[in-house]
Amino acid sequence: MTIPLFYPYIPPQVEGELLDTLHSKWIGQGPKVDAFEEAFQEKFIDTGYQCIAVGSGTDALHLAYILAGIKEGDEVVTPVLTCTATNIPLLYLGANIKFVDIQKNTLNIDPDHLRKLVTKKTKAIVCMHYGGLPCNMEAIHEIAEEYEIPVIEDAAQALGAKYNGKYIGNLSDFTIFSFQAIKHITTGDGGMLVIKNKEYADLAKRLRWFGINRKAKFNRNWENDIKEIGYKYQMTDIGASIGLASLKTFDSMMENRKELYRIYQCHLADIEEIQIMDDFDEAKDHAMWSFVIATRKRKELENYLRLQGIESGQNHYRNDKYSIFHSFQSCLKNMDLREDQYLSLPIHPRVTAEDAIFICDKIHDFFKQ
Ligand SMILES: Cc1ncc(COP(=O)(O)O)c(C=O)c1O
Structure with a gap:
């Protein structure tokens, strides 16, 4: 094939950053993950929000759904035309999925159909910016506010997109990005969870690492107990190095x-x-x-x-x-x-x-x- 549909974006600056990491003590989750979160926030996200780097966009979605309190049997309205990663974590949680139809002209969710689906039983609205074109966020938020439910944006394809002049990531309760191989920027595999309510940030960080407060553990003031069931959702410094260099270009x-x-x-x-x-x-x-x-x-x-x-x-x-x-x-x-x-x-x-x-x-x- 002379012109492939996708190709990973690895700018030349990546090599130095990556070598630096490979010759360091940290190749798993270390200081470069923190640096990537900070650089990402500085470029795209207001300081009122919290950025949590994770192992994939799928991880970020799964965490967002857990933080939104989605439990077995809860009704969630979500796009039908999307990467299965948007919806598979909902199956893990046992959610009752209501698929929203697309708009004929954008392939994004149709706010008119969304309005028909949302009821008092709905626990959350999920939307996905197809191909990077933002959904009609005003209409989606209007419905979410009426029913007092969170909006979770799957912005895996929408890094750098804006709505009313604001970067996507600064609008909803939760937004996720993906840095999988062929996304705008890659970390090999990776993702970012952006949280509006900073109160969830510490919990998200614990869940990212089995339920352990990693900072407290390193500082030797961790009480040696796990109270929440976490998993291994973290980004690595190897991935973060690629991401850090790619952000610059x-x-x-x-x-x-x-x-x-x-x-x-x-x-x-x-x-x-x-x-x-x-x-x-x-x-x-x-x-x-x-x-x-x-x-x-x-x-x-x-x-x-x-x-x-x-x-x-x-x-x-x-x-x-x-x-x-x-x-x-x-x-x-x-x-x-x-x-x-x-x-x-x-x-x-x-x-x-x-x-x-x-x-x-x-x-x-x-x-x-
Ligand atoms: C719309 C959408 N959501 C979620 C994902 C999952 O991201 P990841 O592959 O980083 O887990 C992808 C891409 O793979 C995607 O295109």
Whole structure:
């Protein structure tokens, strides 16, 4: 494949930072994890919030759900079209999942359908910013406030996105980010949990490490008891080193994504058979993790592009079709409509402007056949 759909972003600055860690005493969770949390907070998150670095976005989601108090039988409304990582931790907790339909034009959750699903029994609202395009947060928060329930944002694909001028991460009770191999920045695998209520921060840190207060343990003033069931959700200094170096070049990396997005948007605008999955809402700054289109000829286009050396794909499938979620199936008409139509095109630092123009030309050729 000449142009892959994804490619990890490892800027050259990573090597020095990583070697420094490899030659140090700390390769597991140590000072670089603290430094990464601080640098992440400084770049994206207001000081009123707390950033907790963890081993994956999935870990961050699981922790967020535990902290939100989701227990067996609790009703949670959550996106149907997302990485299964959004919803699998809810299965672990025994939650009663209510899948929210998508918006036809963005693939994000549809606030109108959300409103119909939320009841007095609902314990939390989960949303996911598909491809990096923020959901309609105002509408989501309005419902959450009415029912006095927390909002948990899965921003695994939305690092750097903004809503009403504020970085995603500064809006809701809990927001999670992922630093898995192909995300905006990577730590190999890793995630960040951002918590609004700082009172949860110490608990989150204990749960990240079996339920042990690690700082107190190192300072030899830990009472040698575990009162909460934690797990091993921590980030390592090896991962944090990659993340720290990548944060420094985040803005220039995003400039490239912005340019590619602009090229796709402008060169594909005149193809009637294609819809760009974006509402172009001025309140939203897209994180451009993927460029998503919808077309009735999705499968044929994907195969055609493959023959031209261009990889495209459907990154995620509707979760309700997986056997593990079968008991939570319901009627989702926009999802039924779009199920076989959406397609992501390559947009990452290895894609050049010339590549993007080449891809658009091939898409034009396909629809002219
Ligand atoms: C929307 C979404 N949520 C959650 C995750 C899980 O993140 P991780 O792979 O870091 O566990 C991912 C990516 O993998 C994702 O795309």
